[in-house]
Amino acid sequence: MFARARVARRLQRGRAASSSGDTATARDHYEAALRAARLGEAWLEAGQAASWLGNLARDAGDWADAEHHYRLAATQYKRAPRSARSLGARVQCLENLGDVLLLAGRPWDAYREFQEGAAAAGVDPARPAGDGAGFVTREDLRWVSHLATAAQAAGRRKLAAEHYETVLAGCEARGDVAGQIMCWKGLAALAEGMMAWNDVAHALHTASNLYPALPEPEAHTREWVQCLRDLGAVYKTLGRRDKQVRAFKLAMRLEQVDASARTDRDAGQRTNETMAHDEHRDD
Missing domain, CATH: 1.25.40.10 (Tetratricopeptide repeat domain)
Structure with missing residues (x-):
């Protein structure tokens, strides 16, 4: 005591x-x-x-x-x-x-620790892919995401892809759009490592189409723009100029809308500050 x-x-x-x-x-x-x-x-x-x-x-x-x-x-x-x-x-x-x-820089050691952590948390890495959506918890998805990240960093691409697909199934069952985007980007990175450009394009295209379904898509505009630019670069590698131009045009349009919104917010903030200052001076 x-x-x-x-x-x-x-x-x-x-x-x-x-x-x-x-x-x-x-x-x-x-x-x-x-x-x-x-x-x-x-x-x-x-x-x-x-x-x-x-x-x-x-x-x-x-x-x-x-x-x-x-x-x-x-x-x-x-x-x-x-x-x-x-x-x-x-x-x-x-x-x-x-x-x-x-x-x-020891990803495989990290993978083993994440495995132990998942076991201690009572997480079954295979559960998010199961049929019962009710049994898929955020904890399941979080730990399997850790395993996918570590496996990818360790160069175990097949294992990482299996984990990402497991998490993706769970995110789809839960309607977790942010999680789905994370998975598709992870799968794109794996495919890029194998120079499987068609698979990269498919993954990035799917991810870019999910951004509007986020609760507050405008808060993720820069992320969305980068995804579209990456997609455009992959289309360029594949020689699909029409799709490349379309992706870059959409990215530019989003940047312009975001810049305009930021300007409006800054102007509104300055107006509010001026009004507050004037009221304080009058008092």
């Missing part, structure tokens, strides 16, 4: 130091909390301290130190009494570890 109270104080001070940007002091508090928690067998608190140390290392770009602390944190969380809190913390820790390994 005493160890937990002391660790809690150290963690609180560490978080306060982190918030103020004093990383050196924060690291000292987290390291002290980790030592005390491990000696007192306060495994959940030990996991929290190690996770915070991992976050500091990740933010500093020290991938090796971040990996060490995230692995340590995952072990401590596994030792802690099983609860929603300890399980959720371990899942988050494994996700962070996979992200760090991707940043460190």
Whole structure:
């Protein structure tokens, strides 16, 4: 009990130091909390301290130190009494570890950590492709997306394509348009790596046609424009000049509409600021 109270104080001070940007002091508090928690067998608190140390290392770009602390944190969380809190913390820790390994250029190691994270979260990577749309959760799609990204980075194109198609089936079942766009872009990147230009064109064309179905398509205009420009470049490679010109014209039109909307918003904001200033002056 005493160890937990002391660790809690150290963690609180560490978080306060982190918030103020004093990383050196924060690291000292987290390291002290980790030592005390491990000696007192306060495994959940030990996991929290190690996770915070991992976050500091990740933010500093020290991938090796971040990996060490995230692995340590995952072990401590596994030792802690099983609860929603300890399980959720371990899942988050494994996700962070996979992200760090991707940043460190070790995608296949990241894939294995994402697999472990998915298993800990109770995710079945095959479930999004099932017939029962009711059983497809956001958690399923999120973890299978991680697996697809890691497999693609590792050069396992066939495996990545299988994961993307699984996620795509789940997104279609849920009506998740943003997820479908992400999948089609991922499939386009895979096809480009194999120089399968017809498949690239099909994937980008499908993705570009999905943007209007987003809840707020205007918020994704730049993304949409880039997709159309990429599609136009692929059509150029395929020698389909008519489709190339059509894609580039639509991209230009979207850019003009977006620029006009931004100008109107800026003018409206300046008008509001002027009116507010005049009212303040009159008062």
